[in-house]
Amino acid sequence: MATLLHDPDVLILDEPMSGLDPVGLDLVRGLLLDLSRQGKTILLSSHQMETVERLCQHIALIHGGEKLLEGRVGDVKRRHGHDTLALEFEGGDGSFLRDLPGVRALSDHGQYVELRLHAGADTQALLLAAAARLRLRRFEIVAPSLHDVFVEQVTAHGGALAGDGRGGAA
Numbered sequence: 001m002a003t004l005l006h007d008p009d010v011l012i013l014d015e016p017m018s019g020l021d022p023v024g025l026d027l028v029r030g031l032l033l034d035l036s037r038q039g040k041t042i043l044l045s046s047h048q049m050e051t052v053e054r055l056c057q058h059i060a061l062i063h064g065g066e067k068l069l070e071g072r073v074g075d076v077k078r079r080h081g082h083d084t085l086a087l088e089f090e091g092g093d094g095s096f097l098r099d100l101p102g103v104r105a106l107s108d109h110g111q112y113v114e115l116r117l118h119a120g121a122d123t124q125a126l127l128l129a130a131a132a133r134l135r136l137r138r139f140e141i142v143a144p145s146l147h148d149v150f151v152e153q154v155t156a157h158g159g160a161l162a163g164d165g166r167g168g169a170a
Helices: 022-037 049-055 073-079 094-099 123-133 146-156
Strands: 010-014 041-045 058-063 066-072 084-090 103-108 112-117 135-142
Touching: 022 041, 022 049, 049 146, 058 073, 058 146, 066 073, 066 146, 073 146, 084 094, 084 123, 094 103, 094 112, 094 123, 103 146, 112 123, 123 135
Parallel strands: 010 041
Antiparallel strands: 058 066, 084 112, 084 135, 103 112
């Protein structure tokens, strides 16, 4: 990285993880963490919320040129509720969970799903329904992922999620 040759105090990087394989991702993540530990300020523009969630301490979500939210990662996630259930399971299809009472939305990642719940949803009833049809490895009430916060905020502000040309970065 030619950017680092002059040992700058501030780095501004746009999508530094884009197109990298897992080994490259690990190398760049490690480099960014080392630089941060050395006291360098790193401004990272990225649409990869998992990377942002793991690497960043403070975020700003910008969509269509408007700042929708900002703060420390943990604070941002807490402000958006503890209305998310994380379920990990073996085999089976968890898509039926979307239709259970109290479920507002489902993020399906194969054998891992995140359920966004309506206020007052009965988590014990959801646990029983899930356990009746799936072999559960994990059932946990968690703060929402930055991905879910991003999607919620952008759609709440009338943004399209793909192809609208307005972008969005954290």
